[in-house]
Amino acid sequence: MSAAAEDVVTEAPAVEAVPKRAMTLGLGTSLVVLGALILAPLFVKNFIIFQMTMLLIYGLAVLALNILTGGSGQFSLGQSAFYAVGAYTSAILMEHVGMNYALTLPIAGIICFAFGFVFGQPALRLSGVYLALATFALAVAMPQLLKLGFFEHWTGGVQGLVVTKPDAPFGLPMGQDMWLYYFTLVITIGIYIASVNLLRSRSGRAFMAIRDNEIAASAMGVDVALYKTLAFGVSAGITGVAGGLGAIAVQFVAPDGYTITLAISLFLGMVVGGVGWLPGSIVGSAFIIFVPNMAEHISKGLSGAVFGVLLFLVIFLVPHGARQVAIVAQQLIGKLKKN
Amino acid sequence: MELFTNQVLAGIATGAIYACMALAVVMIFQAIDHLNFAQGEMAMFSTFISWQLMQWGIPYWWAFLATLIISFVGGIVIERLLFKPLAKAPILTNVAGFIALFAIVNSCAGLIWDFTIKQYPTPFGSSPFLGSQLISTHQAGMIGVTLGLLIALYFFFQFTRIGLAMRAAASLPESARLVGINTSWMIALGWGMASAIGAIAGILIAPVVFLEPNMMGGVLIYGFAAAVLGGLTSPLGAVLGGFLVGVFENLAGTYIPGVGNELKLPIALALIITVLVVKPAGLLGRPIVKRV
Numbered sequence: 001m002s003a004a005a006e007d008v009v010t011e012a013p014a015v016e017a018v019p020k021r022a023m024t025l026g027l028g029t030s031l032v033v034l035g036a037l038i039l040a041p042l043f044v045k046n047f048i049i050f051q052m053t054m055l056l057i058y059g060l061a062v063l064a065l066n067i068l069t070g071g072s073g074q075f076s077l078g079q080s081a082f083y084a085v086g087a088y089t090s091a092i093l094m095e096h097v098g099m100n101y102a103l104t105l106p107i108a109g110i111i112c113f114a115f116g117f118v119f120g121q122p123a124l125r126l127s128g129v130y131l132a133l134a135t136f137a138l139a140v141a142m143p144q145l146l147k148l149g150f151f152e153h154w155t156g157g158v159q160g161l162v163v164t165k166p167d168a169p170f171g172l173p174m175g176q177d178m179w180l181y182y183f184t185l186v187i188t189i190g191i192y193i194a195s196v197n198l199l200r201s202r203s204g205r206a207f208m209a210i211r212d213n214e215i216a217a218s219a220m221g222v223d224v225a226l227y228k229t230l231a232f233g234v235s236a237g238i239t240g241v242a243g244g245l246g247a248i249a250v251q252f253v254a255p256d257g258y259t260i261t262l263a264i265s266l267f268l269g270m271v272v273g274g275v276g277w278l279p280g281s282i283v284g285s286a287f288i289i290f291v292p293n294m295a296e297h298i299s300k301g302l303s304g305a306v307f308g309v310l311l312f313l314v315i316f317l318v319p320h321g322a323r324q325v326a327i328v329a330q331q332l333i334g335k336l337k338k339n
Numbered sequence: 340m341e342l343f344t345n346q347v348l349a350g351i352a353t354g355a356i357y358a359c360m361a362l363a364v365v366m367i368f369q370a371i372d373h374l375n376f377a378q379g380e381m382a383m384f385s386t387f388i389s390w391q392l393m394q395w396g397i398p399y400w401w402a403f404l405a406t407l408i409i410s411f412v413g414g415i416v417i418e419r420l421l422f423k424p425l426a427k428a429p430i431l432t433n434v435a436g437f438i439a440l441f442a443i444v445n446s447c448a449g450l451i452w453d454f455t456i457k458q459y460p461t462p463f464g465s466s467p468f469l470g471s472q473l474i475s476t477h478q479a480g481m482i483g484v485t486l487g488l489l490i491a492l493y494f495f496f497q498f499t500r501i502g503l504a505m506r507a508a509a510s511l512p513e514s515a516r517l518v519g520i521n522t523s524w525m526i527a528l529g530w531g532m533a534s535a536i537g538a539i540a541g542i543l544i545a546p547v548v549f550l551e552p553n554m555m556g557g558v559l560i561y562g563f564a565a566a567v568l569g570g571l572t573s574p575l576g577a578v579l580g581g582f583l584v585g586v587f588e589n590l591a592g593t594y595i596p597g598v599g600n601e602l603k604l605p606i607a608l609a610l611i612i613t614v615l616v617v618k619p620a621g622l623l624g625r626p627i628v629k630r631v
Contacts, residue, residue: 075431077438122616129374130615132434133563136376137608140560144604260556264438271435304446311439312421315432 033279034189041181049177050249051289056181056188057245059285062269063195063278064238070276071199072231073211078135079266081142082236084258086112086243088146091161091253092154101166101248105187108244109237116236120229139263146255160254163247184245191238196278198234207231268307272314274323283322345474346589352478353547354585355485359540360555360562361569361577362492363533368571369509370529371426373433377440378537379559381417383552384444385410385538386545387452390459399462403542407535414534418527448552459545481543488539489578496574505529557604561588564607568614570624579622584610 037056041049065079089108093099119138147158155161165176174182198204206227209217218224247253265288272287273280287310295306318324360378367375375381385406392402417440425436463480496502507515508525516522540562541555548554561584569580584607591606614621 069431075434077434122612129368129372129430129434130567130619132376132430133374133567134608134612134615137560137563137611140556141605141608264442267438268435271431275431302446302450304442305450306446308439308441308443308446311435311442315428315435315439316424319428319432 030279037185041178046175046177049181053177053181053184053249054246055282055285055289056184057242057249058266058269058289059282060188060191060242060245061239061266062273062284062288063192063281064235064242065266065270066273066276066278066281067195067199067207067238068231068235069270070278071204071211072207072228074228074231075132076135076232076235077132077260077263077267078138078142079235079239080258080260080263081135081138082112082116082239083243083246083262083266084142084146084253084255085115086240087247087253087258088155088161088243089240090244091163091247094163094248095161096154102183105241105244109241112240112243113233113237115240117229117233119236120232136260136263139260143255143259146258156254158255160252160257163251163253165251166248180249184249187241187245191241192278195238199278203227203230268311271311272321274321274326277321277323277326279326280322342593343590346593347586348474349478350586350589351582352474352481352585353544353589354565354582355481356540356544356558356581357561357565357584358485358578358581359488359536359543360558361565361581362488362574363537363540364562364566365569365571365574365577366529366533366536368566369574370505370526371422373430373437374563374571375533376434376437376559377444378533378562379555380441380444380448381410381414381534382537382541382558383555384448385413385534386459386541386550386554387448389538389542390457390545390550391452393460399460406538406542410538411531411535414531415527417534418530422530423523423527445552452552454552457550459542459550461546477546484539484543485578488536492574501528560604560607561585564610564614566621567611568621570621572625573621573623576621576623 037052041052044052061079061083064082065076068074068076086108089111090101090104093104093107094101122134146155166180169179199207206217206222209220209222210224210227214224250257269281269284269288271284273282273284291307291310292303295303298306314321360382363378363382364375367373367378388409389402389406392405393399397405421436421440422433425433461477461480463476496506504515504520505525505528507518508520508522509529512522515525540558544558545554548558562581565580565584566577567580568584569576569578571577587610588603588606592603
């Protein structure tokens with residue numbers, strides 16, 4: 001190659017490295033959070049239970065993005081596309097095929113895994129801004145694809161599909177909302193534990209090696225292409241499960257529910273929660289669910305501005321998101337204990 | 340045949356707008372190596388400013404000029420306040436910043452001018468151009484303004500001290516600093532110019548897509564597609580890409596069955612991905628080599 005016409009760039013890593021240990025909460029804290037999540041719905045109204053369910057679902061989607069970005073250092077602004085595919089898979093299987101809602105979720109996960117893996121192939125050659133751009137375009141195009149006349153028989157076109165909400169099985173004495181909450185909670189915990197183990201495994205170390213220095217990773221024998229697409233696939237698969245759960249919880253799927261706004265929200269959730277810190281996913285999810293609501297209370301149409309301003313504050317004041325806050329809190333508690 | 344010529348000419352007209360957007364995207368990419376996801380929203384906001392000025396009774400061309408100046412200053416202010424502090428931050432933080440800007444600008448436009456669709460005047464009129472049925476005077480005006488802008492930019496970058504300094508700051512910042520160029524202000528200047536170019540694109544496309552806060556969503560994606568096709572490192576490539584994307588979009592919509600209007604955005608997506616995979620540097624861009 002002739003050197004004259006080329007730019008030579010020494011590129012900084014896209015994401016700041018997070019040590020493996022700093023990815024999770026300690027055992028004690030985890031149990032307290034878990035206890036709170038199990039007990040909370042017993043004391044609140046149905047609408048709040050629904051919101052808590054959505055909190056877990058978006059939390060899953062943010063977690064998926066976190067595995068991709070915090071784990072392997074690739075971005076995606078197109079998670080809403082995978083979420084939509086998962087939601088539509090569940091909805092179509094339930095309404096057209098008559099399948100049980102619980103069975104549709106693994107199928108949604110597998111289909112999205114395949115979709116993500118295939119999309120990851122061209123994405124392999126892209127890094128940084130180019131990847132952000134390709135996934136951004138995917139998110140913008142997705143609602144249009146869902147509206148296509150060709151699929152209309154299955155997807156319901158612009159009108160979308162109505163999904164029936166499942167009852168609690170085995171005659172358990174709880175409402176639909178509460179059952180769905182516990183159902184979601186079990187799946188979320190399962191996926192959370194699996195994700196933690198994934199990132200601590202051999203594959204997880206390969207992801208992080210790629211994140212920190214791709215060339216060094218390949219020199220050490222990591223199959224960069226395979227692990228990059230794998231990270232995309234796993235992330236898309238988990239997002240698909242979240243999408244399926246979302247369709248069941250909201251009882252409705254329509255193209256306009258899965259616009260670029262959703263993709264941006266998930267991305268913000270990850271940044272606010274702290275990139276690479278898995279428990280931050282729930283914090284980020286709370287941010288993207290409750291902040292727009294509060295902003296709408298102040299003034300209609302203000303939510304975007306409040307969102308943006310808060311995001312800038314996070315970037316400038318606590319660049320590592322909730323993880324940084326957690327670390328500071330931990331140090332404060334440690335000091336208090338000493339005194 | 341007449342349908343074909345018609346579509347090509349209409350494609351060149353919308354392509355002119357994509358070229359402007361792509362040019363604005365490339366200006367910022369050259370300066371700071373990031374894609375400005377808020378470019379479309381900034382252009383939309385500028386267009387609203389010009390509309391407001393006209394509502395207050397200022398004549399079209401004066402409003403146009405005032406908007407360019409306001410946008411230019413606005414772009415510089417945004418860079419100084421928000422993005423200069425992020426210059427050393429990881430890419431992820433920058434992307435988050437652009438998205439935050441996107442949300443703020445979009446929401447503020449909705450708050451100030453609400454989300455109803457507004458008519459936007461054209462200074463060229465909409466009668467057929469020079470008596471031909473192929474192209475309207477507004478479309479001809481769009482092409483004319485874009486070409487004028489291009490020539491002006493070419494002279495600016497080729498023959499003025501400050502244009503040369505900007506190019507130096509973009510290609511070799513360290514060396515530029517050594518010869519006494521204030522690279523930091525050159526970046527701010529790039530933001531200002533990108534913002535003004537975006538404003539021109541917004542003002543020209545507003546009579547076609549109508550004025551509302553979400554008007555630039557699709558245009559921005561085409562602008563990105565054009566910039567990627569032409570090469571993110573080449574302003575000339577961006578313009579060429581803009582015209583090609585415009586023509587391609589129109590022809591695909593007319594001749595490929597089943598594409599029509601509903602598949603136009605997915606076409607832009609397919610175009611972006613294909614170009615990035617086949618020739619990541621674009622048609623006229625320089626290949627980027629990583630040093631380990």
